Amino acid sequence: MKNTLQRTILHMDMDAFFASVEQAANPGLRDRAIAIVGAGKRTVVTTASYEARALGIKTGMSRFEATKICPQLTFVIANNRKYTDTSVRIMKILEEFSPLVEPCSVDEAFLDITGTEKCLGSPEQIGRNIKTRIKEGTGLTASIGIGPNKLISKLASDIEKPDGLVIVKEEDVEALLKDLPVNELCGIGKKTTSALSALGIHTCADLGTYPIGQLRAHFGITGEQLSLMGRGIDTRRVMTTGEQEPVKSLGHSTTLPKDVSNMEDLARIILQLSEAVGARARRYNLNGKTITITIRFSDFRTITRRKTISTPTQDSHAISKVALALMDAERLSQPVRLLGVSISSLSNSDPDLAQHGQGDLFQDKESRIKTDKRLAAMDRVNRRYGSATITWGTLFKEYDDSGVISPAWRPSGPRKIDVK
Ligand SMILES: [Mg+2]
Known part of the structure; x- marks a missing residue:
C-alpha cells in the first residue's frame, strides 16, 4: 500500500547521549568505560558509554551488578543541567534544517x-x-x-548506531520489515509482543498479513x-512543540x-515531592484540581489514590496537605519503596490574579499575597542555583537531589514524569 502523500521524515537520535556529553566535557573520560x-x-545505570557497552x-x-561485570567501570553522577542545555542546542541546530521539528525526548527528534x-x-x-553541524556545535555524534x-x-x-546514517526508501520498506521481529517496532512492548507471539505472529510480515478482523478481536x-505497523505504514504527522497536546498532568x-x-x-x-510539583506548576503557570499519590510497596505492589479539590492550586503546601491526607487514609501494611505525587485536571492560571493561595479558602487576601511572593522568590532562587537551594524547613534533613532526568524530558514545556 502506498501513502497518498509521499513524505520524507528524518529521525535523529544522539549516541549514548548522557555518557557522550560527559566524555566530550572531560577528556579524562574519553575512550573509557563509563556509566x-x-x-x-539505589540508582541504576541510565546510559553506558560504547566502551562500557x-x-x-x-x-x-544496578551499580553492584555493573561493577561485578566490569570492575574498571567509572561511574559518573548525572548532571541534568548539562544534558538539557546540550539538548536545547541540538534542537536549535535541527531547526536550521526544517521548521517542522518534533523533539520527542531529551536526545531524539523527528x-x-x-x-x-x-x-x-x-x-x-x-x-x-x-550530523556535521551537531558534531561541530557539541562535539557529539548523532545517528x-x-x-x-x-x-x-x-x-x-x-x-x-553509533554515528549512523541510514536511508530507507518507500520501495525498500517491505524487505526491511520482512524478517524483523515485531518488538523492534517502536510502540510494541513486551506485553504486546507476547500476546502477538501467542497468535503465531513473530515478524512484522506476520503482523502485516494477519487478518485485521482477528487482530481487532x-x-x-x-x-x-x-496491522498498519506490520506493513510499515504510519500516518502520524511531525508536530512541533506548539502543536502538541497540552500536558495533562505534572508529577x-x-x-x-x-x-x-x-x-x-x-x-x-511527600512534602518534598509536592514542592517539586508545585514549583513546576508555578513555572508553567498551571493549576491542578486533582491530586494523586502513588505508593509502591516493597513487594512492588503499587496503588494510586486521588482527590479532587474545589479550587485548582499550584501551592506546594495545598498539594502536600491533600497528598498527606491521602497517604494517611491508607493502612500501610508494608514498607514503601517508591512515592509519587502528581496534579492533573490542569488549567492555566491567570497571571494577573494571585492564585497560589487559593487552595486554602480561609486564607485572607493579604497572607495569600505573602504566600505568593514567598513562593515566587523561592522559585527564582531555586531556578538559578539548583532545585534544593531554598526549600521548606522540614525538608532539610535529607533532601537528596539524586533524580536523573527522565529520558522523556523535552526542551520546552512542562512534562509529566511517569512513575517507573
Ligand atoms: Mg539516544
Missing part, C-alpha cells in the same frame, strides 16, 4: 524534510549536514534515519494500528534509598 548514574544509593554494561543495571531538497539538497545530504514516515525513520536511525482498536516520583515504613519520614518525602 551515568543518579546520586542515590562493549564490556556488557546495560541500561538499568524532522519533516519533505520538499526541502531544492534548497538543502538530497535527504542524504541533509542527514550528513545535520540519523530517513524514511517515508516516523515508524520507518525511527527504525532506520537504529540500524547503524484480540486488541480492540489498536488491532488496526498494529514527581522517587524510589527511596531504602524501603521506609516510618510515617514521619514518608510525610517528609
